[in-house]
Amino acid sequence: MLRHVTRKAAGWLLMIVVATNATYFLASWFLDPRANFRELRPVRTEEQIDRALAPYHLDPRVPLVHRWWEWLTSVVRHFDWGSSPTGVAVNDEIGHRALVSAELVVIATVLSVLLGVALGVYTASRQYGWADRLSQVVSVLVLNIPTSVAALAVVSVAIWLNQHAGLHFLYVAGENSPNVEGLLPTIGDRLLHLILPTLTLTLMGYVGHHLTQRSLLLDTLHADYVRTARATGLTRARAIRRHALRTALIPTATSVAFSIPALFTGAVITETIFGWNGMGRYFLQTIAKNDVHGTVATAAFAAALTAVGAILADIATVFLDPRVRVS
Amino acid sequence: MATTPETDAPAHRLSRLYLRRFLRNRLAVTGVALLVLLVLFSVCGGLLTPYTYADTDFTALTRPPDATHWFGTNQGGNDVYASAVHGLRRSLVIAVSVSALTVVVAAVIGTGAAYLGGRIERMTLAVLHFLLVVPSFLILALVSHRLAGDWRVLIVVLTVFGWMSTARVIWSVSTSLRERDYVRAAEFMGVSAPRIVRRHLIPNLGSLLIVHLTLGVVATVLSETALSFLGFGVQTPDVSLGTMLADGAGTVTSAPWLFAFPAGLVVLLTVSMTLIGDGLRDALDPTSVTGAAGGRR
Numbered sequence: 204m205l206r207h208v209t210r211k212a213a214g215w216l217l218m219i220v221v222a223t224n225a226t227y228f229l230a231s232w233f234l235d236p237r238a239n240f241r242e243l244r245p246v247r248t249e250e251q252i253d254r255a256l257a258p259y260h261l262d263p264r265v266p267l268v269h270r271w272w273e274w275l276t277s278v279v280r281h282f283d284w285g286s287s288p289t290g291v292a293v294n295d296e297i298g299h300r301a302l303v304s305a306e307l308v309v310i311a312t313v314l315s316v317l318l319g320v321a322l323g324v325y326t327a328s329r330q331y332g333w334a335d336r337l338s339q340v341v342s343v344l345v346l347n348i349p350t351s352v353a354a355l356a357v358v359s360v361a362i363w364l365n366q367h368a369g370l371h372f373l374y375v376a377g378e379n380s381p382n383v384e385g386l387l388p389t390i391g392d393r394l395l396h397l398i399l400p401t402l403t404l405t406l407m408g409y410v411g412h413h414l415t416q417r418s419l420l421l422d423t424l425h426a427d428y429v430r431t432a433r434a435t436g437l438t439r440a441r442a443i444r445r446h447a448l449r450t451a452l453i454p455t456a457t458s459v460a461f462s463i464p465a466l467f468t469g470a471v472i473t474e475t476i477f478g479w480n481g482m483g484r485y486f487l488q489t490i491a492k493n494d495v496h497g498t499v500a501t502a503a504f505a506a507a508l509t510a511v512g513a514i515l516a517d518i519a520t521v522f523l524d525p526r527v528r529v530s
Numbered sequence: 531m532a533t534t535p536e537t538d539a540p541a542h543r544l545s546r547l548y549l550r551r552f553l554r555n556r557l558a559v560t561g562v563a564l565l566v567l568l569v570l571f572s573v574c575g576g577l578l579t580p581y582t583y584a585d586t587d588f589t590a591l592t593r594p595p596d597a598t599h600w601f602g603t604n605q606g607g608n609d610v611y612a613s614a615v616h617g618l619r620r621s622l623v624i625a626v627s628v629s630a631l632t633v634v635v636a637a638v639i640g641t642g643a644a645y646l647g648g649r650i651e652r653m654t655l656a657v658l659h660f661l662l663v664v665p666s667f668l669i670l671a672l673v674s675h676r677l678a679g680d681w682r683v684l685i686v687v688l689t690v691f692g693w694m695s696t697a698r699v700i701w702s703v704s705t706s707l708r709e710r711d712y713v714r715a716a717e718f719m720g721v722s723a724p725r726i727v728r729r730h731l732i733p734n735l736g737s738l739l740i741v742h743l744t745l746g747v748v749a750t751v752l753s754e755t756a757l758s759f760l761g762f763g764v765q766t767p768d769v770s771l772g773t774m775l776a777d778g779a780g781t782v783t784s785a786p787w788l789f790a791f792p793a794g795l796v797v798l799l800t801v802s803m804t805l806i807g808d809g810l811r812d813a814l815d816p817t818s819v820t821g822a823a824g825g826r827r
Contacts (some may be wrong), residue, residue, distance in 0.1 A: 218659055225660075229669065233676040343808075347748060347800035349755040351779060352793055411745070418741055418811065450706075454738075457702045458695070468667040472756055486668060487760060490675055502668050509662065524706060 211517045215510040219503065226502040227271055227495070234493040236261045236288035259286040261495065274496065284503075285496030287489070293496050296485060301504055303378050304474070304481035308466050308508060310397065311404035315466075316459055318405065319412025320452075326413075327420035328443050338413070346410040350469045354403045354476040361399055373399060376478040400477045407469045411462060412455060419451040426450075449523055456519035460512035467505050551813035558809020564802035568795070572622055575615035583608060583616040583769045592785055602787040604777055613769045614791050620770040622799070624681055624754055628688045629746030635693040637739055640700030641731045645708055645723060655701070658694050666691030667753070671762045681764050684757075688750060696742045703738060704731050737811050744807025748800040755796065771796050 240252040247255070256262045260273040277283040284293040322342075326335040345353070361373040374380070374396045383392045423429060424447050432442040471483030482501050489497030552558055576582070579600070586607040587599070595602040601610035643654035670687055677683050707713065708731070716726050732739070751771070757763030758772025759779065766773065771792045778789030 215659075222660060226668070229672060233672045343801060343804050344797075346745075347797050347804060349752050349759070349775065349793075349796060351755065351759045351775065352796075355779060414745075415741065418737065422737060453706065454699050454703055458699055462695075464662070464666065468753070468756060471667070472759060475760070486671070490671060498668070498672065505668060513659075513662075520702070 207521065208514070208518055212514050215514055219506045219510055222506045223499060223503040224271070224275070227274065227499045228267070230495045230498045230502075231267055231270070234490070234495050234498065236493045236495060237263065238493050239288045256288060259288065259290060259496075261288055274499075284500040287492065287494040287497055289492075293494075293500050296497065297482065297500050297504070300480055300482050300485050303479060304467075304470055304483060304504070305508065306397070307400055307404065307473070307479070307481060308463065308470055311401050311408055311470075312459070312463060312466055312512070314401065314405045315408030315462075316412055319409040320416050320455060322409070322413040323416025323455075324420060324443070324448060327417040327424065328439075330421060335417075342410045342413050345406055346414065350403070350407050350472045351476065353406060354400075354473055357399055357403050357406075358476065375399060378479045378481070400473045400479060403473050403477075404466060404469050408462060408466055412459070415458065416451065416455050419454055420447060423447040423451045453520060453523050456516045456523060460509065460516035463509045463512045464505065467508065548813045552809050555809040555812060557805045558812075561802040561805025561809065564798060565806065568618065568799055568802065569622065572615060572619035575618075576612065579609065579612050579615075581609035581612040583613040584767060585609065585612070592781075592788075594785075595787055601791045602785075604785075604788055610774075610787065610791055613774060614771075614795060617769045617771045617774050617792060618795050618799070620681060620764060620768065621751055621754060621772065621796075624685055624688070624764075624770070625747045625750040625799075627685050628692060628750045629743055631685075631689045632693045632696060632746050632750075633739055633743045635689070636696035636700055636742070637732060637735070639693070640697040641704045641727045641735065643697075644701045644704030645727050645731060647708075658697055658701075661691065662694045662698065666694075667756075670757060671760070674757065674762045681768060681770070684754070684764065688753065692746075692750070692753075696746070699742070700735060700738065703735060707731055707734055736814050740807060740810045740814060744803050744810070747803045751796060751800055771799075 236256055237249070237252050240247050240255060253262050253264050257265070260270045260277075262270070274285050277285065282294070284297070286292050287296075322338055326332075326338050329335055348356075358375050361375050364370050365373055378396050379389070379393050380396070383389050420443075424443070426447070429442055429447045432446045433439065437445070467483065470481065471486060473479070474481045474483040475487065482504050485497065486501040488494075489501065581587070581599075587603060587609065588607050590599060590603045591607045592605050593599055593603045595610075599609050599611065601614060603609055604613070639654060639658070643651045643658075669691055673687055674684065713726060713730050716730060721729075754763050754770060755772040755775055758765075758770060759776045761776070763772050764770040774792035775789065775796070778785070778787075778792065781788055
């Protein structure tokens with residue numbers, strides 16, 4: 204059991220390494236750091252530009268493999284993720300941002316899974332009841348609203364509430380207020396800023412879990428083994444919990460891990476609209492500025508988040524499904 | 531039914547049963563009606579206006595809806611009605627092709643890997659996991675940043691980076707399915723692997739595939755919207771519902787019509803697909819009892 208999970212985790216680690224390196228090559232191929240210098244006045248010659256890029260291992264005259272090797276060794280030896288074309292160290296930029304984004308994505312993932320699975324189980328066991336119909340209508344509507352529209356709607360509702368109901372704790376911009384001193388006030392302030400972006404992301408995330416969990420549980424509810432369980436004298440609730448739900452949770456456990464990239468995409472939009480300085484916004488800026496190293500660091504961060512989710516999903520699947528051989 | 535079950539071909543009888551169950555579901559029929567209207571609008575809507583999405587009317591910039599410009603105009607003087615017709619068609623074509631391609635690819639790869647097992651399964655999963663940890667959105671943004679948003683390229687890229695999560699779910703369900711007695715029995719009877727995949731695995735995954743097909747259309751519309759909102763999707767001068775939303779997002783309070791019409795169309799499109807998908811799921815589900823009045827078992 205432990206060995207199985209360790210081996211899987213090692214596999215995921217290898218995946219992150221390969222994916223990050225592949226992104227390095229893709230980014231070097233699709234982004235042109237020289238573009239940043241062509242706009243500058245006085246006009247630089249191509250040679251001057253290349254020379255300016257050389258200290259950051261971005262000089263296009265150096266073969267790509269050599270640049271890659273320089274980048275890789277500095278990441279492995281010093282955990283130094285390189286610099287932008289203008290010489291800003293990526294490490295200085297991502298430390299704070301990674302925390303901000305991880306906070307947002309992790310909290311939203313946990314909340315949306317809890318909400319989604321609970322709703323899915325509740326509504327499937329009371330199929331076509333009023334709660335099922337109502338939550339179905341709400342979920343179908345939410346499912347069909349683009350993240351950008353939802354986030355803007357949340358912003359305008361919050362502004363309206365702040366103006367009309369006299370509330371002053373719904374913050375629509377930034378991840379913290381300036382000039383907050385002390386540990387507890389800082390934590391409180393950050394939590395208040397978290398409310399709206401987390402609400403937006405949770406709304407976007409819970410729907411998929413609710414609908415798939417409902418549909419999966421409905422499939423197993425009519426299975427023979429659940430009927431047999433009822434026949435042995437179990438109550439309906441126990442039959443669902445012990446027999447139907449156990450099978451129906453397997454695909455959900457898998458899909459949770461892989462909903463994280465989608466949530467990260469949602470985080471990019473949410474961070475843009477709420478003005479958070481997280482990895483999502485950083486990614487957009489690095490692409491706009493042709494910052495190869497920054498883009499790769501963002502991809503590595505997103506891959507790491509996904510891998511953590513996948514390892515948790517593997518553990519859950521082993522517990523839930525005895526038929527999946529642990530060999 | 532007029533014909534007796536014995537003389538009817540089983541496939542024919544089954545499809546009639548599915549159709550009857552589907553038509554009983556009022557929401558699903560509403561969804562079909564909505565979708566038909568939307569498709570008609572996207573195909574014939576352009577005939578009702580002299581403007582095309584590319585025309586600019588410099589005498590009417592950012593005008594609210596009136597008799598000449600039914601949905602108003604945007605900051606560049608483009609007719610919003612004509613843009614909406616073109617944008618809806620663009621978004622529909624992208625969403626439907628990507629979703630169909632995605633489900634087919636995912637079903638073949640997911641069930642194939644689960645059934646064949648061994649080295650093929652391990653290699654497929656390795657590739658799949660690899661594509662999953664490279665966050666597709668980031669790659670998509672990288673690639674379309676350079677390729678300047680041709681919609682055909684977008685279809686290919688969205689499919690290439692879109693099939694994995696569906697395939698992963700299908701694979702994990704299939705690994706449970708392949709241990710079932712009837713699959714084992716078919717194996718011992720000498721049924722070939724492709725036939726087992728086709729006759730036993732895929733039909734048992736039917737409801738999952740349908741859910742993923744409809745969610746796929748919805749998801750594609752939404753990811754196209756997301757990409758365009760950030761400037762990575764379909765790009766000007768071409769128009770999709772996503773670029774129209776991005777256009778109107780900045781002026782939600784001052785020029786709401788720029789935002790309201792594409793937002794309404796997106797939601798109508800995705801809601802209708804979801805209703806159809808749910809109706810199909812109920813109709814195809816072998817354990818479902820709705821619509822099976824008397825005739826079955």
